[in-house]
Amino acid sequence: MRKMEAKKEEIKKGPWKAEEDEVLINHVKRYGPRDWSSIRSKGLLQRTGKSCRLRWVNKLRPNLKNGCKFSADEERTVIELQSEFGNKWARIATYLPGRTDNDVKNFWSSRQKRLARILHNSSDASSSSFNPKSSSSSHRLKGKNVKPIRQSSQGFGLVEEEVTVSSSCSQMVPYSSDQVGDEVLRLPDLGVKLEHQPFAFGTDLVLAEYSDSQNDANQQAISPFSPESRELLARLDDPFYYDILGPADSSEPLFALPQPFFEPSPVPRRCRHVSKDEEADVFLDDFPADMFDQVDPIPSP
DNA sequence: AACCGAAACAACCGCCCCGTT
DNA sequence: AAACGGGGCGGTTGTTTCGGT
Structure with missing residues (x-):
């Protein structure tokens, strides 16, 4: 039971913290936007590879128009x-x-x-x-x-x-x-x-x-x-x-x-x-x- | 000031495809 | 050829923010 709970805790969900973003950015700087699942296997983040990729693509990638309304x-x-x-x-x-x-x-x-x-x-x-x-x-x-x-x-x-x-x-x-x-x-x-x-x-x-x-x-x-x-x-x-x-x-x-x-x-x-x-x-x-x-x-x- | 509804946004889920073993 | 895992993508849901009453 305790083992199951620990397993559950391994994967973090919900909003990303600034520290997590930083880790993710560093990983991308180092290895490029790939090998998402390795981020977790290396113990860098308790996030799934999918979650990491999504975070990078949607929020951390350079040149994103975050917070801008769609222009006409x-x-x-x-x-x-x-x-x-x-x-x-x-x-x-x-x-x-x-x-x-x-x-x-x-x-x-x-x-x-x-x-x-x-x-x-x-x-x-x-x-x-x-x-x-x-x-x-x-x-x-x-x-x-x-x-x-x-x-x-x-x-x-x-x-x-x-x-x-x-x-x-x-x-x-x-x-x-x-x-x-x-x-x-x-x-x-x-x-x-x-x-x-x-x-x-x-x-x-x-x-x-x-x-x-x-x-x-x-x-x-x-x-x-x-x-x-x-x-x-x-x-x-x-x-x-x-x-x-x-x-x-x-x-x-x-x-x-x-x-x-x-x-x-x-x-x-x-x-x-x-x-x-x-x-x-x-x-x-x-x-x-x-x-x-x-x-x-x-x-x- | 409090409440409510709408809009915008963030993140997860499930399916599928494709490359590798 | 089949199994498996990673990644991509579309759908969905939950949360936050804001304007109006």
């Missing part, structure tokens, strides 16, 4: 890359100098939660006072007009009148020539011609299909989407969503120029205080893809 560019980069790669956080993180996969993952998770909550609140409001003929402004999220954006592996999201955003991703590694570039693409099935920039492809598919679905009963037959995606798209039939997204036959252009972005804040987290209103704007600046993933189905009114 970084946010956009994450959103774009997530729509392309899915939840490949490590891969996405390679596009963001100073960010770890954990950072990206946490950032995304926070956004998903926030979006789900806001959408949920919005749906609550709409179910109690929805009126299809009423001014759409009453159903727009905090007065902002949003449109669907991009198809991804898991669904689609909304964006505030903003589709082509890659140009602002200064840190984004350019696409190779065999990928979608600045060109006009024709969507044969839908007969929609769209100006493209990289990453906007899926977006346009959704926009085209969304627009089409408003008056095309055969939408499903021509849909290039998976059944899951179609189900998500079908929610657009919900008058509330329709209102949120704006009228399909709106005279507003499908593709608006990118909105001016707020200045990326170099101030560390918790140093930059954001008011409620400002936060709402930031949130609406770029809805992520897959925002519906975490949202329960809305009961039709």
Whole structure:
């Protein structure tokens, strides 16, 4: 029994102390970022190799942007890359100098939660006072007009009148020539011609299909989407969503120029205080893809 | 001042892949 | 070829911090 307890005590968990960090840093200085399990076998730390590696990668590695909020560019980069790669956080993180996969993952998770909550609140409001003929402004999220954006592996999201955003991703590694570039693409099935920039492809598919679905009963037959995606798209039939997204036959252009972005804040987290209103704007600046993933189905009114 | 909810962050867990034996 | 261990990665959970009431 005592032996078991001793065995248990051998592995330390929980927050890291400065002394432990120091030991870990010294080890890396000496041997490089490898042989993590040897740290414990040598008796340097009572931590597992995995724990050591994680600590190094997420907190101790040089040039990490610890304590910095994600800049606008970084946010956009994450959103774009997530729509392309899915939840490949490590891969996405390679596009963001100073960010770890954990950072990206946490950032995304926070956004998903926030979006789900806001959408949920919005749906609550709409179910109690929805009126299809009423001014759409009453159903727009905090007065902002949003449109669907991009198809991804898991669904689609909304964006505030903003589709082509890659140009602002200064840190984004350019696409190779065999990928979608600045060109006009024709969507044969839908007969929609769209100006493209990289990453906007899926977006346009959704926009085209969304627009089409408003008056095309055969939408499903021509849909290039998976059944899951179609189900998500079908929610657009919900008058509330329709209102949120704006009228399909709106005279507003499908593709608006990118909105001016707020200045990326170099101030560390918790140093930059954001008011409620400002936060709402930031949130609406770029809805992520897959925002519906975490949202329960809305009961039709 | 106290409480509460949301957001951000840190760390662990479990699965998988890959190299070694 | 199979077993094993290390490392990487995504998911999840717990904690901390902060703003609002």
